[in-house]
Every structure is written in C-alpha cells, then in structure tokens.
Amino acid sequence: MMYKVYFITFGCKVSQYETELLRSSFSDAGFACTDESSEADVVVVNSCTVTGSGDNKSVYAVRKFRKELPDAVIVLTGCMPQAAPQAAEKVTEADIVTGTKPRAKLPALVMEAMAGRRRIVDISPLSRDEPFEEAEYIPTDSHTRAFVKIQDGCECYCSYCMIPYARGRFRSKPLESLRREAEMLAKHGRKEIVLTGINIAFYGCREGKRLADAVEVCCETKGIERVRLGSIEPEMILPEDLDRLAALPQFCPQFHLSLQSGCGATLKRMNRRYTPGEYASLVADIRRRFPDASFTTDIMVGFPYETDEEFEESMTFAQKIGFSRMHVFQYSPREGTPAAKMEQIPDTVKHERAVRMKALGEKLAGKYMESLVGKTVPVLFERERSDDFHQGHAPDYTLIKISRKNFKKSLRNEIFYVTIERADSDSCFGRIADDAEV
Numbered sequence: 148m149m150y151k152v153y154f155i156t157f158g159c160k161v162s163q164y165e166t167e168l169l170r171s172s173f174s175d176a177g178f179a180c181t182d183e184s185s186e187a188d189v190v191v192v193n194s195c196t197v198t199g200s201g202d203n204k205s206v207y208a209v210r211k212f213r214k215e216l217p218d219a220v221i222v223l224t225g226c227m228p229q230a231a232p233q234a235a236e237k238v239t240e241a242d243i244v245t246g247t248k249p250r251a252k253l254p255a256l257v258m259e260a261m262a263g264r265r266r267i268v269d270i271s272p273l274s275r276d277e278p279f280e281e282a283e284y285i286p287t288d289s290h291t292r293a294f295v296k297i298q299d300g301c302e303c304y305c306s307y308c309m310i311p312y313a314r315g316r317f318r319s320k321p322l323e324s325l326r327r328e329a330e331m332l333a334k335h336g337r338k339e340i341v342l343t344g345i346n347i348a349f350y351g352c353r354e355g356k357r358l359a360d361a362v363e364v365c366c367e368t369k370g371i372e373r374v375r376l377g378s379i380e381p382e383m384i385l386p387e388d389l390d391r392l393a394a395l396p397q398f399c400p401q402f403h404l405s406l407q408s409g410c411g412a413t414l415k416r417m418n419r420r421y422t423p424g425e426y427a428s429l430v431a432d433i434r435r436r437f438p439d440a441s442f443t444t445d446i447m448v449g450f451p452y453e454t455d456e457e458f459e460e461s462m463t464f465a466q467k468i469g470f471s472r473m474h475v476f477q478y479s480p481r482e483g484t485p486a487a488k489m490e491q492i493p494d495t496v497k498h499e500r501a502v503r504m505k506a507l508g509e510k511l512a513g514k515y516m517e518s519l520v521g522k523t524v525p526v527l528f529e530r531e532r533s534d535d536f537h538q539g540h541a542p543d544y545t546l547i548k549i550s551r552k553n554f555k556k557s558l559r560n561e562i563f564y565v566t567i568e569r570a571d572s573d574s575c576f577g578r579i580a581d582d583a584e585v
Contacts, residue, residue: 150261152178153187157204158195160343160377162225164296166193169224169250171284176254184212189220189257192241194227196309199479202227206238213240220260224253230313231483232270239266246270247313249280273315281324286335291529291539291560293337294377295328296320297361298344303380305407306418307450307478307486310345319344319351326364333370338560339399339527340365343377348384358383359391366397372562373527373542375399378445381406381429382420393436399542400437404429406444409464410457413450416489423464430468441515441543443472448504449497450478451489458500462507471515471543473508477501509572516570519545523566523580528558538574541565546574554579 152173156166169191170180181187190212194205205227212221222243228235229246236244242260245253248271260267279299286293297320301311320328329340342361344350350358358376365374374397381404392398404426408414411422433440446465448458465473477497480487519541526547528539536548537558547565564580 149177149179150188150257151181151186152189152191153181153184154191154193155184155208156193157201157208158193158197158226160294160341161296161299161345162193162195164294164343165225165250166191167284167286168280168282169193169253171282172251173254176258178254178257184215187212187216187219189222190216191222191224191253194223194225196226196230196313196481198476199481202231202234209238210240220257222253222257224250226310226313228270229273230309235270236268242266244268244270246273247315248273249282251282275316277315277318279318279320281320286332286337291337291527292339292341293332294341294343295325295332295365296344297325297342298347298350301346301349303346303420304418306416306489307447307481307484309481309484312483314345317346317349317352319349319354319356320361322356322360322364325361326368329365329368329371333368336560338371338562339373339375340371341375341377346380347377348380348382352383357388357391359388362392362395362398366395371397373397373399375401375542375544376403378403378405380404380420381426384429386432389432389436399544400433400440401443401542401544402433402440403443406465406468407447408450408453408457409446409461409468410453411460413453413457413461416452417447417450417486427464427468439543441471441545442468443474443544444468444470445474445476446504446508447476447478448500449492451486451491453492453500462504465504465507466511469515470508470511471545472512473504475501475504475508513570513572516545516572516575519567519575520570521567523564525562526565527562528560530559531557536576541575548574548576549578550576 154166156162192208195201209223220242223241224245228244243256256267300315300317304311350361362374409423524541526539528537538548541547565577566580567575567577569576
C-alpha cells in the first residue's frame with residue numbers, strides 16, 4: 148500500500164523550501180504526496196516560531212487534523228518543537244514530534260509509528276558545530292522561480308526572538324553544493340533563483356566567504372537569468388559587497404531589508420545591531436549603485452515601552468526611506484525572551500499603531516507603483532493565472548500584467564520587455580514593447 152502524505156507549512160520561505168525537502172524524502176521512501184488533506188494517511192505540520200501566533204497556528208492545525216483524520220499519523224515538526232520542546236511534547240494530538248534536525252529520518256519515524264502505533268518524541272538539541280543540512284530536491288512543479296536555502300542559524304539574539312534557539316549557530320551551504328543545485332535547477336527549466344536562509348547576510352562568515360560569493364556562483368550558472376535575495380539583515384552588507392552585486396547583470400535589485408523599527412531607542416531595546424542612521428546610509432549606498440532598486444521591509448509596532456513619540460519617529464523614518472512594500476505586525480511576547488519580561492503595551496494601542504503603519508505602507512506602495520508608469524522593464528512571465536492577463540515580475544519584484552486579448556500564446560518562462568501604462572496598489576499593467584524579447 149502506498150501511503151499518502153499531506154504537508155502544511157507555516158513561516159518563511161526557508162520553511163517552504165524545507166517542506167520541499169521533506170516531500171522529496173517521503174517520495175524517495177515510497178510515499179505519495181497529496182494536495183488533498185482528506186486523502187492523507189500522514190499529515191506533516193512544519194511549524195514556525197517567529198511569533199506567538201505562529202505557534203498557535205501550528206498547534207491549531209495539529210488538533211484540527213486530529214479531529215478530521217482520526218486514523219492518520221499526525222507529525223509536528225520544525226522550529227516550534229525545537230525552540231519549545233516541552234510545550235510541543237504537550238501537544239498530545241501529534242503522533243510524532245520532531246525539531247529542525249536533518250529531515251531524512253522522518254519517513255522512517257512515520258513507518259515506526261505506523262507499525263507500533265506508538266507516540267514518538269524525537270527532538271535532538273542543536274550542537275555548537277551543527278553542520279549545514281546538505282539536501283537537495285528535484286523540482287516537480289512548473290514554477291519559473293526556485294528558492295534555494297544557502298544559510299541556517301542565527302546568533303544575533305534580538306530581545307524578542309526565539310530563532311537562535313530553534314535554528315542554532317550560523318552555518319552555510321558550501322559553494323560547490325550551491326553550484327550543483329543551481330545547475331540542477333537550470334536543467335529543470337528554472338530561470339530565477341531566490342537565495343534564502345535564516346540570516347543570509349551572514350552567509351559564509353565562518354568560512355571567510357561573503358553573500359556576494361553565493362550570488363556570483365548562481366549568476367555564473369548557464370540558464371539562470373535572474374538571481375535575487377530573500378530577507379537580509381542590514382548590518383553585514385558592505386560597500387564592496389554592493390560593488391560586486393552591481394557588476395552582475397543577472398542580479399535583481401530588490402532589497403528586503405528588515406527594519407523592525409525606525410526609532411533608535413526602540414532598536415536598542417530590541418538588541419538590533421544598527422541605528423536608523425546606519426540603515427538610511429545603507430539604503431543610500433544601494434541607491435547610488437542601483438537607481439531602480441526597490442526596498443521592502445518588516446516593521447513591528449507595540450514593542451515594550453514604545454511611546455507615542457517613538458512610534459511617530461518610526462513612522463517618519465519609514466516615510467523617509469520610501470518603501471515599496473511594508474510588512475507590518477504587532478509585537479507578541481515570546482516566553483523565554485528578554486522582551487517578554489518588559490512592560491507590555493496594551494493590545495488596543497498595538498492595534499491602533501498597526502492600522503496607522505499599514506495605512507502608511509499602502510500609501511507608499513501606491514506612490515512607488517505610480518512612479519513606474521512610463522518605464523520599460525524586463526518581465527519574467529509565469530503561469531497564466533487568469534484568462535485575462537499574462538503576468539510576471541520585473542527585477543524589482545513588481546507584479547506586471549499584460550492583456551491576453553492581443554497576445555494569446557503562452558509567455559510562461561520567457562522574458563520580455565514591457566512598457567508600463569498604468570498601476571494600482573498591487574500591480575502594474577502594460578504592453579509588450581517593440582523588440583521586446585530579451
């Protein structure tokens with residue numbers, strides 16, 4: 148009998164990439180992966196612990212599937228059990244509880260649980276010399292873009308964050324392994340690679356390498372026409388790194404620079420390793436080398452002790468930078484972190500500040516999109532998702548749509564120049580330019 152496995156993932160692109168590794172491991176072990184939870188014999192919940200709500204969503208999912216699929220093997224894995232093993236063990240609805248250690252053994256644990264119908268809790272602590280998890284997968288979907296995990300771990304210990312406890316110390320994918328994976332992805336038709344990790348700005352810090360080394364390896368790969376970065380912390384990006392990136396035609400100038408707050412005093416309480424001035428200086432350095440760069444970010448509101456004045460300072464700073472997108476979220480205390488012991492802001496105040504910051508984000512996004520009207524940009528087209536438009540992304544990750552009325556053939560996985568004619572808050576609309584193909 149071929150057992151069917153359903154996967155649900157919470158968290159960032161790293162978790163999604165790791166779920167693909169899990170899919171590959173289960174397929175290699177003779178399981179069938181399914182997109183229909185109702186068919187599943189096994190449900191794997193890959194958890195996130197960045198926020199308290201992430202923990203809650205993971206636990207809720209386990210309990211939901213336990214009720215819906217009483218005979219299935221339910222697996223709770225990932226960051227939440229690794230960071231909070233005692234809390235995870237108490238989620239008794241899960242048949243198997245594991246952390247973030249190498250995932251190749253998970254199919255065997257499922258078979259063991261099925262054979263003996265016993266509960267398994269297997270959460271191994273992360274060692275100081277934990278190696279980078281060397282695992283690759285063969286893509287089976289039809290996407291044009293591929294996410295590649297190149298780094299794991301964090302040692303920054305922001306005062307609100309559990310990630311260092313869930314992921315361990317800095318470690319990086321060897322360049323030769325990255326080269327092989329990039330070549331494999333190109334062979335399977337991927338034209339764009341997104342480099343991701345827990346804190347990719349620290350890529351290669353133990354081996355004397357830089358993030359630019361990883362970008363260069365991907366750009367050297369025949370068939371890879373675009374390389375972009377996932378979320379990066381601002382404190383490790385040096386001018387010489389930017390010079391190297393600017394020399395690469397395949398590099399996409401979209402920078403997701405995590406900010407968290409535009410107030411210096413708040414950043415200090417968060418134990419972030421930069422000031423607003425240093426952040427602004429980096430943005431200016433990037434814009435000098437990449438005039439068409441876009442900047443996206445994460446901003447937290449309602450951090451402990453945040454005053455009205457500090458919040459206004461953060462608002463003013465965000466407007467000064469002119470982000471094209473802002474992910475705004477309310478601070479939620481994580482047990483075991485220093486910030487959880489600080490004086491908390493009332494939920495009503497957090498909510499009011501989140502509403503205001505999101506409104507600013509929408510205003511800035513609209514302004515940025517309008518600034519693109521009249522420009523001609525190269526677009527990598529993706530799967531047609533509607534009967535009305537072809538759509539894809541520009542190098543700055545703006546979603547571009549063109550009408551299918553006069554251009555009916557598929558454009559998927561092709562790059563064409565598009566002249567932008569109008570914009571809304573989420574996307575730009577245009578037409579294929581003359582002599583458009585790159």
